[in-house]
Amino acid sequence: MDGIVHRTVEVNGIKMHVAEKGEGPVVLFLHGFPELWYSWRHQIVALSSLGYRAVAPDLRGYGDTDAPTSVTSYTILHLVGDIVALIDSLAVDQVFLVAHDWGAILGWHLCLVRPDRIKAYVSLSVPFMPRNPKVKPVDAMRAFYGDDYYICRFQEPGKTEAEFASSGIEQVIKNVLTSRRPGPPILPKEGIGSYPNTSTTLPTWLSQEDVTYFSSKFANTGFTGALNYYRNLNLNWELTAAWAGTQVKVPVKFITGDLDVVYNSLGIKNYIESGAFKKDVPFLEEVVIQEGVAHFNNQEAAEDVSNHIYAFIKKF
Template sequence: MEGIEHRTVKVNGINMHVAEKGQGPVVLFLHGFPELWYSWRHQIQYISSKGYRAVAPDLRGFGETDAPSSISSYTCFHLVGDIIALIDSLGVEQVYLVAHDWGAIIGWYLCLFRPDRIKAYVCLSVPYWPRNPKFKPLDGMRALHGEDFYICRFQEPGKIEAEFAKTETENVMKSFLTDRSTGPPLLPKEGEVLIPKDTTPLPSWLTQEDVAYYASTFNKTGFTGGLNYYRNFNLNWELTAPWTGSQIKVPVKFITGDIDVVYTSFGTKNYIESGAFKKDVPLLEEVIIQNGVAHFNNQEAAEEVNNHIYDFINKF
């Protein structure tokens, strides 16, 4: 973590923790769940060495950034508002955006609401899903996958947090980060063991030090802040009605692994291959499918992802 500076910025009524390194055009990194700025450790070092200013916040509800108690404080407007205020605080008009998982969803909202602030977007794992005016997202998820689908299980405040609390946080983090199952993620029913103790060795790309960093942070904060993102799916659907049918008008490169749980679920593979993704994102320049790579590709395949990011943003 050599040379990475940490500071706190006041944004949109909250205090946001930011890690950054380097000088030059800003590359802004947005993490997912259950992650932190730390998920971008490899990218920060690489991109800053190439003449860019790498900036990676802990998002609202995560790490050392404030976590408002109200679930409704985690809508897409709050999350995008935080990032616009952060960009303003950096003293720049535009940034290169790189985002993964929930950060990727925020990234799409950013491109939808404020394309004037984004030069180009490197999106990892989660493609743009246009708003379907016919039904609410959670209704669709329940109909397709049932109540055991992980996002459905995340809805009731406090319930999944209590399930996580039955095992060590280190074990929770290891379970998330090393999972290589494909297809819709279903969680065991109530009363069953949610996260069994895993004694398998860590993969080469994840160290015990990495797991311990995540665990020590989530031990302090808990998981509620990040889970509240999932609890706003239907509210976000209501709030974004004015953007129904809108396209994303920002240059995009999309990178995912062929065993990423998002790629192998939700009809994602077909959405990409059918050309529908390109129709919704007309400036989509390239889709990269990484062989044998799972969900956390910015960590698992860091060198390859680094090169893809640099090659793309260097064009603009």
């Protein structure tokens, strides 16, 4: 990862850490949970070598970016505001957007609110999920999967943080990143540290050095900022009422693994296959389902993901 430059920029009232490499059109990478800019290490190197300026921030509450203390400082409008300000700081009108997991949720809202800033969007793992005007998302998840569904468990401030602490940060990072259970994440009563029961041997795509880097950053910041994203899901539902029924009108490519927990829960597979996804995102150009790949496809299938990104964005 030689040549990656790290700096801090002021955005939307917070200091944001940014990693970047290369020159050319900007490709902006947004990470998910429980991750960092580092999740894009492979794509940063690949895209910067192909004539692009690869930019990957630590999102609000993560890594070396500020983590405001208030739960309600992590609404989707705060997050979108951070990224618009980041794009402004790069002195460009538009970026190619690539995002995964929570970053992908942020990416979809960015495309809804400020499509003028996005040249094209590659979404990993999480497709666009239209707002249901009749029920708040956490309420729907609790009704569907019960109180031990991971998003429901994350709602109470302090509770999941205590579970993570008792399990040990490194164990939590290993368990989450290496999970290959394709069903909805229902957490055991004894805590997330014991879910899923993964092998002590790391997969070839995740080194102990990688785990140590992630763990060291969460040891410094804790998980509260990251968990606060989930604690604003119902509030986000209220805040985004004005965009209900709005289509995403930017060019999109969607990539997921057939073992991804999102793809295999919440009716997502049917949403994609039925054509509803294409209806909501009319400029959806391609859906890629990677065989034998789980949730963290940007790391597990890094070269394939980088190739797909390049094949898509080079057309624009």
